[in-house]
Amino acid sequence: MSFDLSHYNTLGLSAVANAGHIITDEKSLRKILLRSDYSSQATWILGGGSNVILGPKIDGQVLLIKTRGVSFVPGNKGNDLVLLTISAGENWHQLVRYTVAQGLYGLENLALIPGSVGAAPVQNIGAYGVEISDLLHSVRAMHIQSGEIERFDNERCGFAYRDSVFKRVGSPWIILDVTLGLSTTPHFEVSYPDVAEELKKRGTTQVSGAKLLQSVISVRRRKMPDVRDIGNAGSFFKNPLLDNSKMQDTLTQIPDMPVYPHGQKFKVSAARLIDVCGMKGTKVGGFEVWQRQPLVLVNRGEGTFEQLMELSEKIQNAVMDRFGIALEREPGLLGSR
Ligand SMILES: Cc1cc2nc3c(=O)[nH]c(=O)nc-3n(C[C@H](O)[C@H](O)[C@H](O)COP(=O)(O)OP(=O)(O)OC[C@H]3O[C@@H](n4cnc5c(N)ncnc54)[C@H](O)[C@@H]3O)c2cc1C
CATH class of the missing domain: 3.30.465.10 (Uridine Diphospho-n-acetylenolpyruvylglucosamine Reductase; domain 3)
Known part of the structure; x- marks a missing residue:
């Protein structure tokens, strides 16, 4: 018995698990979990598959969560x-x-x-x-x-x-x-430049929930590829959180680097680091660093798990060599603990 997951991940990777179950209620979920022949094998959880990297062969059962309400x-x-x-x-x-x-x-x-x-x-x-x-x-x-x-x-x-x-x-x-x-009381976060500019462009004088929603949708449509058109998992790396001295050090190399305070640390743009390393458009097999947003790795066709991992490593090595910053992958690997 096997379950094909190729249509359940937005990166468009080919993947097969030993078994798969569509879960629509809690009772049947518990039943599956407690069934003796299944309790011995690894269990993996999948939602929309937009933040996971699937290996070609997933050892164990995959539960696809489709409960509604x-x-x-x-x-x-x-x-x-x-x-x-x-x-x-x-x-x-x-x-x-x-x-x-x-x-x-x-x-x-x-x-x-x-x-x-x-x-x-x-x-x-x-x-x-x-x-x-x-x-x-x-x-x-x-x-x-x-x-x-x-x-x-x-x-x-x-x-x-x-x-x-x-x-x-x-x-x-x-x-x-x-x-x-x-x-039930309006309060909006509109400090991010992309969103503020979009609201301004639309001539918004009084922000409402609907206007903010539409602005965010417009910004995202411009900036991110649609998973229905091209395989991707959104941002492939987290924005690094740097301490003050490392952030200052990075700013000397990229003076216009966007920096956002985050607790005691400073969040810097992973996209900018990758861009400065000249990685836009870099390809390994079917996978490519997206030209419009280098934080996104896109599957141009028959991209494989191995090619994606190779491209990911290439980027991590380039950023480490140039800036001494370790980029951490955002999507998790499904199928390996
Ligand atoms: C174009 C694009 C843009 C994106 N933009 C953003 C963004 O702006 N901000 C952001 O934060 N993320 C973004 N993402 C990433 C992704 O959309 C989110 O992380 C989303 O929450 C993943 O949902 P999913 O159902 O597809 O999760 P999946 O990919 O199915 O699963 C992700 C992880 O969650 C686990 N999981 C899923 N469901 C459950 C559950 N019910 N219980 C326990 N574990 C579970 C899985 O095992 C896996 O480890 C983007 C992705 C894409 C493709």
């Missing part, structure tokens, strides 16, 4: 807070659209990020100055071995830049649903 948590939360619980298999961008249409504020900057709601906390998705951790109330998750369900409040999720406890190697948790705390 959105509900308001009843009761008065005080102030202007509304709690919304969303099943893991819902589409993230559709959720963002839904909340804006409902007059709920908070998610606008996270529009058009591909993938599922259940995967959003895994790498603490973020864009244009907002991360899901800013809005996340709690997560319900099932333990992969016992089938027990536990609730994780925001703190227990261990959020950091593109990271959480769920992204750590060997995490045994399958996220079932996500509860977000959204606001």
Whole structure:
């Protein structure tokens, strides 16, 4: 028995697992997890497949999370807070659209990020100055071995830049649903230059949820390739977080490098580092560093796992040699612990 995953990952990699199951409810998920013949083999979780690198042969079973449902948590939360619980298999961008249409504020900057709601906390998705951790109330998750369900409040999720406890190697948790705390009072994050410029270009004097949403969508359509047209996993590397002295050192080499304070550190642009290394358009087999945004590696056709890894290493080596900065891959490898 085998399960073809080639159409379940946005990089367009060919991959086959020993078995695959489409999960539409918690009961059947638990049943599969506890079934004796399966409990002995490795179990991998897949949402929309937009942030994973699949090896050609995945040893074990893959669970594709397709649960559906959105509900308001009843009761008065005080102030202007509304709690919304969303099943893991819902589409993230559709959720963002839904909340804006409902007059709920908070998610606008996270529009058009591909993938599922259940995967959003895994790498603490973020864009244009907002991360899901800013809005996340709690997560319900099932333990992969016992089938027990536990609730994780925001703190227990261990959020950091593109990271959480769920992204750590060997995490045994399958996220079932996500509860977000959204606001009925408008407050917008419009400080990122791309978004601010787009709002200005549209002549926006009074920002609204719908206007911000449309601006973010326009910026993203310009900047990122559409996974329906060309295989990719969005940003292939995290933006490096540097301490003050390394950031200053990098600025002497690239004086116009965009720098964003991030806690005690400074986030610098991985795209800029790759660009300065002259890597735009570099190809290995079917994979290529995208000309318009060098943080994105695109599959021009029959790109393979090995070619992608080779290109990724080439970029990491170039940036290390020139700047002494280690680029960390953003998408995880599915199929190896
Ligand atoms: C064009 C493009 C643009 C992107 N832009 C952004 C961006 O701006 N910001 C950003 O942060 N990311 C971005 N991404 C990355 C990606 O969209 C997000 O990380 C998204 O949350 C992944 O969702 P998914 O359902 O596709 O996850 P998958 O790729 O299916 O899975 C990602 C990881 O989460 C795990 N996982 C998935 N579902 C669950 C679950 N229910 N429980 C436990 N673990 C689970 C998987 O095992 C895997 O380790 C972009 C990707 C693309 C292709």
